[in-house]
Amino acid sequence: MSDSHDLPSLDLPSLDLPSFDLGEPAQPARPEAYRVLARKYRPQTFAELIGQDAMVTTLGNAIKRGRLAHAFLLTGVRGVGKTSTARLIAKALNCIGPDGKGGPTIDPCGVCEPCRAIAEGRHIDVIEMDAASHTGVDDVREIIDASRYAAVSARFKIYIIDEVHMLSKNAFNALLKTLEEPPAHVKFLFATTEVNKVPVTVLSRCQRFDLRRISAEMLAAHFARVSEAEGVEAEPEALGLIARAAEGSARDGLSILDQAIAHAGIEGGGVKAGAVRDMLGLSDRGAVRDLLGLLLAGDGLGALGALRRQYDLGVDPQAVLRALLETVHGVTLVKLGTPPEAGQANEEREAQQGWASALSFAALHRLWQLLLKGHDEVARAALPIEACEMALLRVVHASQLPDPGELARQLAAGGPVPVAAPAAGPAAPASAPAASAEPALPGTIEEIIAAIERSGEFGLAVKLERSASVIRLAPPELVLSAARPLPADLVRDLTVELKNCTGRAWKVTTEDAPGAPTIKERRGEARAGLRADILASPVVKAAFEAFPEAVLPEEELDRLIAAQSKM
Known part of the structure; x- marks a missing residue:
C-alpha cells in the first residue's frame, strides 16, 4: 500500500501570469552641467599657462637638475594662475608617464592615473586647503601630524594651501619647524594675493615666484582662442575691451567673456564691441575722442552736452574721466614715439597723432593732472555727474590759459598777459599752431634754447645748456658732437620739440668729432x-x-x- 501521506502528483499546465515589477520609469538623459569658461579653460599643462614664462623656465630647470625646493610660495593678483600653477607643479612632481615608468617632468602627460586624479581633485596624496576657513593652529597641527606618514600612492605628498596669508600667527609659528625641515616625501605649495601679510620667517623658508599680471595683448589672443573653441564669433575690438577690463587677470577676463557671450544671445551675431561697452558701462571711444576735442577747443556747452549723452546711456561719470585719462596717456606715448597699440582703430590712431603733433608735453601733463584730480573728486562726490561737469569745465578753462612758462615771463617783463583764444572747430586742440604763421627758424643754439624754454620744456633746455656741443647748425639741420657723453634721449626729444616750436621737421644728428664749447x-x-x-x-x-x-x-x-x- 502506498503511504497515505503521499499525495498524487498533479501535472498542472504552466500559466503566463502578468509581471507586477513596477520598477522606475525611464528617465530622460540629463544634460551635462554647464561649466563656466574660467573652469573649462583652466590650464592643464605649463604650455597653456600664459604670461608666466620666467617661472616655467625656472621650474623646468629645477626639475631637470633635481634641485627641487621643499616649499614654494606663489604670489600675484587674483586670476593670474596661482592655484592652477600649484596643481601643475603637483602633476609635474607626481607624473609617472603613460607607461608608468616616468619621473618628475615639466611636461606631465595628463593621462596617467596621478595626473588625472590631481586634475579632478581626487588624489589622496595631494591635499588642498583653504586657509580662509582653516586659520587655526589645530588645522596646521593636523597637517604636521599627517606629513610624517609616507605618501599612499604618489611620489610626493603635496599640501596646497590657498590664501596662506590668512593663517593666524600661532598657526604660522606651528608650521615653521616642519616647513624648514620637512620629510623628504612632502612638498608645500602656498598661494597668496597679499604676500606682505606672510611672516618673513615663512618667506625665508620658501622658494618664491611672483606671477605677473597678464598683458592685455596676451589676454585678447587667449580670449580669441577660447571664442573660436566655443564656436562664437567675437570682434577683435570687443576682445580688447574685455582684456583691458580684466586688468591682467585671466579668470576675470573669462568671466566677462562668458557674460558677453550670454549677452549676445543665440542670434546676436557674436560678441560685438558696442554690446561689451554697454555691458561694462564703458564710454564709446569715438564719443571720448569727440569729448576731448570739445574740451581742447574750449567748448564748455558742447562738452557738457557730450557728457550728458554718455550719462543718459548709462555710462558712469568716473568711467568717462578714466577713458579721457587713457586717451591723454595714449597721446603722450605717441608724442614720445612709442609704437602704436596692437589692434588700435585707425580713427583713434590718427586722432592721437594729430593731438601729439599739436600739444606740447607741458600741455599734456597739465591736462593729465586736471583729469586725474577730477577723477578722484568724482569718486568721492555725493553728486558724481555734477562733480564730473565741474571737472570738465575746469579743463575747458585751463585750455584757454597761456603756458605757465610764458605767463611767468610776461609777468616778469611787466607786459600784458596773453589769453589763448579757443580753437575753431570742436575737434581742433586749442594749442595747435597756426598753419599760416611760420616763424623764422632759430639760427644759434642760444635761440634754440630760448624757443624750447618758451614752450615750457625747461628740463630739455637745461640739458642743451650743459651738453650740446654744436658741430654744425644750418636750420633745419643740427649736428651735435658725440665726443662727450650725451643724455640718451636728447636727440629724440630735441627733434620732437623743435618741430613743435617751429612747425618744421628738423634733422638732429651726432658725429664723433669735437664741437664748439657748450x-x-x-x-x-x-x-x-x-x-x-x-x-x-x-x-x-x-x-x-x-x-x-x-x-x-x-x-x-x-x-x-x-x-x-x-x-
Missing part, C-alpha cells in the same frame, strides 16, 4: 676771465691786502657777468 662751458670761461680781471684791478688788490680774509661774493660775480653780457 653754453655752460662758455659761461664758466667768462666767469673765470671776469674773476681774473676783477682780482687783477689795483683797487681790488689793495682791498685784499688790507683785508686778507675778504672774499668775492659769488652772487655779485653773477650779477657782473649778466650785466656784461647785456652790454
Whole structure:
C-alpha cells in the first residue's frame, strides 16, 4: 500500500501570469552641467599657462637638475594662475608617464592615473586647503601630524594651501619647524594675493615666484582662442575691451567673456564691441575722442552736452574721466614715439597723432593732472555727474590759459598777459599752431634754447645748456658732437620739440668729432676771465691786502657777468 501521506502528483499546465515589477520609469538623459569658461579653460599643462614664462623656465630647470625646493610660495593678483600653477607643479612632481615608468617632468602627460586624479581633485596624496576657513593652529597641527606618514600612492605628498596669508600667527609659528625641515616625501605649495601679510620667517623658508599680471595683448589672443573653441564669433575690438577690463587677470577676463557671450544671445551675431561697452558701462571711444576735442577747443556747452549723452546711456561719470585719462596717456606715448597699440582703430590712431603733433608735453601733463584730480573728486562726490561737469569745465578753462612758462615771463617783463583764444572747430586742440604763421627758424643754439624754454620744456633746455656741443647748425639741420657723453634721449626729444616750436621737421644728428664749447662751458670761461680781471684791478688788490680774509661774493660775480653780457 502506498503511504497515505503521499499525495498524487498533479501535472498542472504552466500559466503566463502578468509581471507586477513596477520598477522606475525611464528617465530622460540629463544634460551635462554647464561649466563656466574660467573652469573649462583652466590650464592643464605649463604650455597653456600664459604670461608666466620666467617661472616655467625656472621650474623646468629645477626639475631637470633635481634641485627641487621643499616649499614654494606663489604670489600675484587674483586670476593670474596661482592655484592652477600649484596643481601643475603637483602633476609635474607626481607624473609617472603613460607607461608608468616616468619621473618628475615639466611636461606631465595628463593621462596617467596621478595626473588625472590631481586634475579632478581626487588624489589622496595631494591635499588642498583653504586657509580662509582653516586659520587655526589645530588645522596646521593636523597637517604636521599627517606629513610624517609616507605618501599612499604618489611620489610626493603635496599640501596646497590657498590664501596662506590668512593663517593666524600661532598657526604660522606651528608650521615653521616642519616647513624648514620637512620629510623628504612632502612638498608645500602656498598661494597668496597679499604676500606682505606672510611672516618673513615663512618667506625665508620658501622658494618664491611672483606671477605677473597678464598683458592685455596676451589676454585678447587667449580670449580669441577660447571664442573660436566655443564656436562664437567675437570682434577683435570687443576682445580688447574685455582684456583691458580684466586688468591682467585671466579668470576675470573669462568671466566677462562668458557674460558677453550670454549677452549676445543665440542670434546676436557674436560678441560685438558696442554690446561689451554697454555691458561694462564703458564710454564709446569715438564719443571720448569727440569729448576731448570739445574740451581742447574750449567748448564748455558742447562738452557738457557730450557728457550728458554718455550719462543718459548709462555710462558712469568716473568711467568717462578714466577713458579721457587713457586717451591723454595714449597721446603722450605717441608724442614720445612709442609704437602704436596692437589692434588700435585707425580713427583713434590718427586722432592721437594729430593731438601729439599739436600739444606740447607741458600741455599734456597739465591736462593729465586736471583729469586725474577730477577723477578722484568724482569718486568721492555725493553728486558724481555734477562733480564730473565741474571737472570738465575746469579743463575747458585751463585750455584757454597761456603756458605757465610764458605767463611767468610776461609777468616778469611787466607786459600784458596773453589769453589763448579757443580753437575753431570742436575737434581742433586749442594749442595747435597756426598753419599760416611760420616763424623764422632759430639760427644759434642760444635761440634754440630760448624757443624750447618758451614752450615750457625747461628740463630739455637745461640739458642743451650743459651738453650740446654744436658741430654744425644750418636750420633745419643740427649736428651735435658725440665726443662727450650725451643724455640718451636728447636727440629724440630735441627733434620732437623743435618741430613743435617751429612747425618744421628738423634733422638732429651726432658725429664723433669735437664741437664748439657748450653754453655752460662758455659761461664758466667768462666767469673765470671776469674773476681774473676783477682780482687783477689795483683797487681790488689793495682791498685784499688790507683785508686778507675778504672774499668775492659769488652772487655779485653773477650779477657782473649778466650785466656784461647785456652790454
